[in-house]
Amino acid sequence: MRTSPSSSAQQARQGIAQRLREIRLDAGLTARTVARMAGWHESKASKIEHGRTVPSESDIRAWCAACRAEDQAPELIAASRAADLMYVEWKRLQRTGLRQLQLSKIKMYEQVRHFRVYCSNVVPGLFQTPAYAEALLSSIAAFRDAPNDVTEAVAARVARARFLHEGNHRFAVLVEEWVLRSRIGDAEVMAGQLGHLLAIMSLPSVSLGIIPQDDGRRMWPVEAFNIFDDTLVQVELLTAEINVSQPSEIAQYIRGFNHLSELAVYGTAARQLIASAIAELG
Structure with a gap:
């Protein structure tokens, strides 16, 4: 048995971060450029890519819009919602x-x-x-x-x-x-x-x-x-x-x-x- 039962949620979050990075690279943009276009602090995009910041649904839409990949936003948002359900605090439930x-x-x-x-x-x-x-x-x-x-x-x-x-x-x-x-x-x-x-x-x-x-x-x-x-x-x-x-x-x-x-x-x-x-x- 694994010692960390939340690993499924962590892996799902990492997968979303990796996918956002791939979308940025496909668009030929730097993380700093994506942050600037989305109106964020310049470090936010990097933090999202490296899993240090969990993107909100509006963050995902802004990212995809900056990379001209709006069609990929719905799938990523659905994946993000699924990850939210993997680890749910009792105080929320x-x-x-x-x-x-x-x-x-x-x-x-x-x-x-x-x-x-x-x-x-x-x-x-x-x-x-x-x-x-x-x-x-x-x-x-x-x-x-x-x-x-x-x-x-x-x-x-x-x-x-x-x-x-x-x-x-x-x-x-x-x-x-x-x-x-x-x-x-x-x-x-x-x-x-x-x-x-x-x-x-x-x-x-x-x-x-x-x-x-x-x-x-x-x-x-x-x-x-x-x-x-x-x-x-x-x-x-x-x-x-x-x-x-x-x-x-x-x-x-x-x-x-x-x-x-x-x-x-x-x-x-x-x-x-x-x-x-x-x-x-x-």
């Missing part, structure tokens, strides 16, 4: 509250057929009870100073669980054992959540694996991530959501998921770990 972010995921869950999830920190959203989701989203809203629409966000998140019962979906989920013992909410909330996991395991669409914490392991714990078929990986960092669409990176996440799945226990052994966590709640 949650600026209108948590409910809208939950609703924005509905289409993806409707379309996915093989959904692979690795969670190293909390119970996956699809498996959360209302009480657990409320405790978790309340802490997230407080930490990120997001608008407090937790009640509505919980309802939207829990509603997504219908996909566990509807449509032609397969859910392969891996959870680290310490997630079972990390209390989100009080003991009653955790007991309800762990009991819910036991019930979900019986669903034909679900494969739940628990990675024991007391065994030697060949794959270290990594950041939480979701794999949508073989086309998109969403990685959850403290500050941002990473959308990975580059095939080579997706392949690495799939490989990582496969390695982690080999460490997990399933069926009766997984139920025993959950039951043990419930017993520890007293």
